[in-house]
Amino acid sequence: MSIFVLGAGAFGTALAISLARSNAQLKLWARDAEHVDSMQAERMNSARLPNVSLPENIQITSDLAPTSHDTILLAVPMQKLRGLLENKRDVLEGKTLVACCKGVELGSQLGPIALIRECVSQSMPAILTGPSFAKDIAKGLPTALTLAVENDKVGVELQKSLTTPNLRIYRTTDTVGAELGGALKNVMAIACGAAIGAGLGESARAALMTRGYAEIQRMAQALGARPETLAGLSGFGDLTLTCTSEQSRNYRFGLALGQGAAFDPSITVEGAATARAVQERADQMNIEMPITDAVVALLDRKMEIADVIEMLLSRPPKEE
Numbered sequence: 001m002s003i004f005v006l007g008a009g010a011f012g013t014a015l016a017i018s019l020a021r022s023n024a025q026l027k028l029w030a031r032d033a034e035h036v037d038s039m040q041a042e043r044m045n046s047a048r049l050p051n052v053s054l055p056e057n058i059q060i061t062s063d064l065a066p067t068s069h070d071t072i073l074l075a076v077p078m079q080k081l082r083g084l085l086e087n088k089r090d091v092l093e094g095k096t097l098v099a100c101c102k103g104v105e106l107g108s109q110l111g112p113i114a115l116i117r118e119c120v121s122q123s124m125p126a127i128l129t130g131p132s133f134a135k136d137i138a139k140g141l142p143t144a145l146t147l148a149v150e151n152d153k154v155g156v157e158l159q160k161s162l163t164t165p166n167l168r169i170y171r172t173t174d175t176v177g178a179e180l181g182g183a184l185k186n187v188m189a190i191a192c193g194a195a196i197g198a199g200l201g202e203s204a205r206a207a208l209m210t211r212g213y214a215e216i217q218r219m220a221q222a223l224g225a226r227p228e229t230l231a232g233l234s235g236f237g238d239l240t241l242t243c244t245s246e247q248s249r250n251y252r253f254g255l256a257l258g259q260g261a262a263f264d265p266s267i268t269v270e271g272a273a274t275a276r277a278v279q280e281r282a283d284q285m286n287i288e289m290p291i292t293d294a295v296v297a298l299l300d301r302k303m304e305i306a307d308v309i310e311m312l313l314s315r316p317p318k319e320e
Contacts, residue, residue: 002026003161004069006084008035008060009268010134011100012075013045013052017138018164020055027069028054033062052138064091071096071161073128074112077268078103078183081112085119096124096154098147098162102182102238103270104277111179113148124154127175128162129182130233131241133248137167144168146234148178170233177229180220185239186250186271187278188212190295192243193254197261198305209243212291219278219287257298258305272299290315 003023005016008030016028030036039045043054054060072092076084078101085092097120099112110118116125126149137143147162147169149155155171163169172178191212195204216239217230229235242248246255250271256263263269275295282289290312297303303311 002069003071003073004029004067005073005075006064006088007073007075007100008039008045008048009075009077010045010048011132011137012073013049013054014134014138015073015075015100016058017052017055018140018167019162020058021140022164023161024057025069026057027059027061027067029061029064031062036060036062049134049138052135064088066091069095071098071158073098073100074116075100077101078105078112078270079273081105081115082108082119085116089120092120093122096126096158098158099125099127099179100129101270102129102179102186103274104180104183104281106273106277109277109281111176111183113175113179124149124151125175126154126158127179127182128169129178129238131237133241133245135247140166142166142168144170144233144237146178146229146232147171148175148229148234149173150175172229172232172234174226174229176223177220177225178234180223180225181216181230181232181235182238183270183274184216184219184278184292185212185235185242186269187275187292187295188216188239189242189248189250190254190257190269190271190275190298191291193248193251193256194258194295194298194305194308195254197255197258198309199258200309204309205243208291209239212243213239215289215291219282219285219289222285222287271295275299 002025004027006029039060072095113125130145132143159169159171192205253269294308
């Protein structure tokens with residue numbers, strides 16, 4: 001199976017590096033021609049993933065003309081996915097499209113799978129998600145991910161193609177659970193980072209992770225997700241990693257919020273847009289999402305961290 005990775009950010013580049021170890025035909029696409037020239041000259045993505053060499057069998061390009069590659073990995077930020085799908089529909093029609101982003105689109109409140117279906121109807125949508133950092137994948141460190149696709153026959157073939165010496169792929173047909181687990185954990189990571197940044201301690205973070213997991217379950221199961229998916233890599237696994245490591249952009253963003261510090265606006269923080277989109281959907285469905293509400297209040301500067309904590313602690317007592 002030939003693979004084309006669209007998006008030469010850190011994660012797309014890391015996936016290309018890992019997949020190149022097992023796939024002879026692999027292309028990596030970047031929007032910026034100068035970025036492509038730099039990567040070709042240095043055989044490295046110095047801007048996004050420094051100090052990791054690109055294997056010689058990765059062809060780097062800024063050309064998205066019709067391609068013979070039958071599997072295309074979409075490694076672009078969630079809020080930019082629609083633009084790519086709509087602008088390159090002629091290239092993407094008829095392909096297996098694997099979303100490698102986590103989030104919910106503002107406005108439409110759609111996840112990656114639904115967005116692919118809407119924009120490129122003659123394609124087979126899938127999502128690759130789970131607890132992973134680009135640096136770990138690129139360095140060849142062991143990583144396990146969830147591949148979700150409704151057609152299990154396609155899932156079996158994709159699982160074989162995307163498995164590498166350091167990437168272990170588990171498959172599921174529960175696309176809703178896989179994409180929502182990955183999206184919502186970013187919101188909880190912002191909350192956990194804010195708690196640590198404000199000096200509230202590890203116990204507060206553990207409480208937020210636990211109650212955040214309950215919040216993820218409420219929303220995802222109401223939309224049809226299976227509980228076992230949320231307990232797996234794309235739910236509990238990803239939540240654990242993202243809420244406890246400063247390699248996570250969402251967690252670092254939360255730290256800055258809690259500390260009242262500035263954060264680099266050029267860094268993509270998927271959880272910020274997702275929090276707003278999820279809050280809108282939860283309000284429509286009458287689902288309680290207090291941690292998500294608190295994150296949005298912090299983002300919009302409607303509340304200070306102390307007020308948020310008081311709000312969460314003053315909620316009525318209940319059974320766990």
